[in-house]
Amino acid sequence: MEKDNYINHLIFNSFYINDLYSTEHIYNYINCRIPISKKYVKKLLQKKINNDKLIVYNKKTDCETYILTKKGKITRDSQMKLNINIIERFWKKYKYKNKTYDLVERRTDQCLLRKYLIDNHEHRCKFCKKEYPLCILEAAHIKPFSDSNQYEKYDTNNVLFLCSICHKLYDNGLITINSKHIQMSSSLNHDHLKNLYMHKVDISNNNIKYFNYHNINIYKS
Numbered sequence: 001m002e003k004d005n006y007i008n009h010l011i012f013n014s015f016y017i018n019d020l021y022s023t024e025h026i027y028n029y030i031n032c033r034i035p036i037s038k039k040y041v042k043k044l045l046q047k048k049i050n051n052d053k054l055i056v057y058n059k060k061t062d063c064e065t066y067i068l069t070k071k072g073k074i075t076r077d078s079q080m081k082l083n084i085n086i087i088e089r090f091w092k093k094y095k096y097k098n099k100t101y102d103l104v105e106r107r108t109d110q111c112l113l114r115k116y117l118i119d120n121h122e123h124r125c126k127f128c129k130k131e132y133p134l135c136i137l138e139a140a141h142i143k144p145f146s147d148s149n150q151y152e153k154y155d156t157n158n159v160l161f162l163c164s165i166c167h168k169l170y171d172n173g174l175i176t177i178n179s180k181h182i183q184m185s186s187s188l189n190h191d192h193l194k195n196l197y198m199h200k201v202d203i204s205n206n207n208i209k210y211f212n213y214h215n216i217n218i219y220k221s
């Protein structure tokens with residue numbers, strides 16, 4: 001039992017602290033610390049999955065993430081970033097308050113935002129303007145989800161399609177939008193990025209207050 005507790009602790013660390021999501025990664029991480037059979041780790045992981053206590057990242061399909069719903073069903077989502085936020089919140093609750101989680105409700109809202117973008121916007125990145133398959137396009141919050149109030153979180157004016165690269169640069173404050181132009185942080189000295197962001201960005205006036213927040217609070221000039 002003590003051994004199981006230790007392994008559970010390692011499983012927790014492996015994907016909460018170290019961002020390891022596939023069974024293989026989790027197994028390798030554990031096996032470095034305690035010699036154990038892969039079969040045993042898989043069995044433990046499966047047990048957690050059956051009890052709605054774990055997410056699975058599918059390495060083979062690359063950009064698709066699988067998350068467990070409350071009833072143990074596995075659903076698909078390509079919004080890895082949002083999923084990570086959900087998982088963090090879930091683990092905080094699980095670890096400190098031992099409460100059940102409300103993944104189903106949140107996921108439904110986020111799926112709606114993505115569906116809104118799919119149905120109403122061009123399937124291209126708003127910043128670099130390149131066309132991409134949907135698995136590369138992420139529903140990005142202009143004002144970060146974690147900083148938004150309940151209304152802002154699900155306001156369609158607060159989301160847009162960004163490709164994975166633009167999304168990461170934006171979330172890390174390395175680019176922002178100022179007067180409908182992309183402004184780059186002085187720490188970004190890459191010519192190919194400068195060329196990528198020379199054009200005017202087509203955003204609506206309803207997006208602007210959210211960009212202003214990013215400009216002031218997230219952007220690292």
Ligand SMILES: [Zn+2]
Pocket residue numbers: 125126127128129130162163164165166167
């Ligand atoms: Zn882009």
